[in-house]
Amino acid sequence: MEITKELAIKLLKQMMEIRQFEDMIMELLAKNIAEGGSHLYAGMEAVAVGAISVINPDDYITSTHRGHGHAIAKDGDLKALMAEILGKKTGVCKGKGGSLHLADLSKGNLGANGIVGGGIGIATGAGLSIKLKKENKVVLCFFGDGATNNGIFFECLNMASLWKLPVIYICENNKYAMSVSVERSHAVKDITKKALAFDIPSENVDGQDVLAVREVVEKWVNYARQGNGPSFIVANTYRYYGHSRSDPRVYRTREEEKFWRERDPIIIFGNKMKEMGILNEEEINQIEEEVKKEIEEAVDFAIKSPYPEPEELYTDLYV
């Protein structure tokens, strides 16, 4: 796959944005500046960034409870996302949704979801809408390994295949659903096999390699745009942090964590760009510095933003 310097910078920068955004949220949670929970995407950046980089601005995505990465990759505004997570008026959902409900329909992000599997129906319906309206768009539907054990997954994959809907189902297999490993909760360990039941083509991809993700997703996006119907991709990846802030991670070993941290998507891609002579060390450091500044500005904006006015409690319920 051809890779221009411009694209390399975009991919690297987005992955760094997500990583630093998540590290910052962890800090804000520790300082009690951010309240409530947040499921962090650190370690999984290559999946959202790689996949979303091959679709158009007017294509759709649906996201998950671990949705900051998808939102950033779908051209999310860092300031508005950060403000949303702090429940501020300037947030992308006016402070009403929070971390679990980041959404920006103007950018084709049909939303994160507090319900595991909650986005699968929405993605399938968006696919139906594209088909009925005879548009040439596609939907990327992100969800975790755990979500493929819920009923909605089976119901929707059946419909998508039956009606040949332009939906690319992307399972982010980070090996665990909270504390429960794939081993302990899935009858089939190779999750791609679940698509066989619906005659949906499926394949595994290295979720730590942003270029590999791009290549596979691009292939199935083209397939969908040509009217061939859905596909199912399992991106094998890992989340660095615990499931949520309070998770002591007793269900996995430090060795396993180390193994995955050594397969860091940002480092892998940076090294590759250096090897290929597309970016040099200095340029990479410069991108990192730029991102650092952006994140600081986003936090500053979010912290200084006001909370919603009390009257906002009752607005937005009905049209």
Next chain:
Amino acid sequence: MRIITYRQALNEALDEEMARDPRVFLFGEDIAIYGGAYGVTAGLWQKYGDERVIDTPISENGIIGTALGAALTGLRPVAEIMYIDFIGLCMDQLNNQVAKIRYMFGGKCRVPLVIRTEGGAGRTLGAHHSQSLESWLIHIPGIKVVMPATPYDAKGLLKSAIRDDNPVVFIEHKMLYNTKGEVPEEEYLVPIGVSDIKKEGKDVTIVTYSRMLLFSLEAAKILEKEGISVEVIDLRTLLPMDIETVVKSVKKTNRVVIVEEDCKTGGTGAEIGMQIIENAFDYLDAPIIRVAGADVPMPKSPVLEKLAIPDVERICKVVKDVLK
């Protein structure tokens, strides 16, 4: 007496009932090595093993259906739905199967099934992790609905629920897990379907349950200093509802405030209020007033979340209003 947390009290109840009856087993998401999202089942998997503390896939509908099948055939499952917000995913199993099967089968079976879950706002988790959905459940004949507010009641009621031969939905509150209270060392049960006067008074009756009990007691304390004597009744069980205790109190105070966290419209307070009217209308000297949750999905923003549920100040104000 010994002081322990609500979480610990629940854990002891599970432990004691599992030790007492080998048919009891736990069934739900992240309840084994993780010990439950809020730590209630901590240590039980280590003690009782994989066959009595079973981590399930994320399959709520399947969890309740499977638990029902096990209950029908001689076991006594304690299933867990991590947040009550996910109850919709298994509502068909709960409403159409669990609740109705005994009646439909002419009373020829028993469903000794407990569904533990957790609800309520307070952690700014937003619209999918903060709801109070008990009123959906009290509309289902055939199940019992229990909502304890104190560690003592939590333990005694959970033990009763596990020993009950009927399906019981046991709803905990996320903001209560760390609260502490007296719990005796020796075994005791708290009966299902009996409310409890948590504070005696003579001017006005507050009827409440779950976390709102704590808010109501705080309000009662403040009002006491202003010379207003409030009786606070903790319903503890919403279905079947012990309205007699409430009626007795109303006959004494002649005034009622209902404090509930769930959305006001079609909420639990509507049922409580109507039962009071049906049973004690002649004794009321003022309209019944509800202090309830706002009729909106729970907003994330901490400032809006606080406004969306009752607070102590509002309870005090409403109590004064009914005394005017």
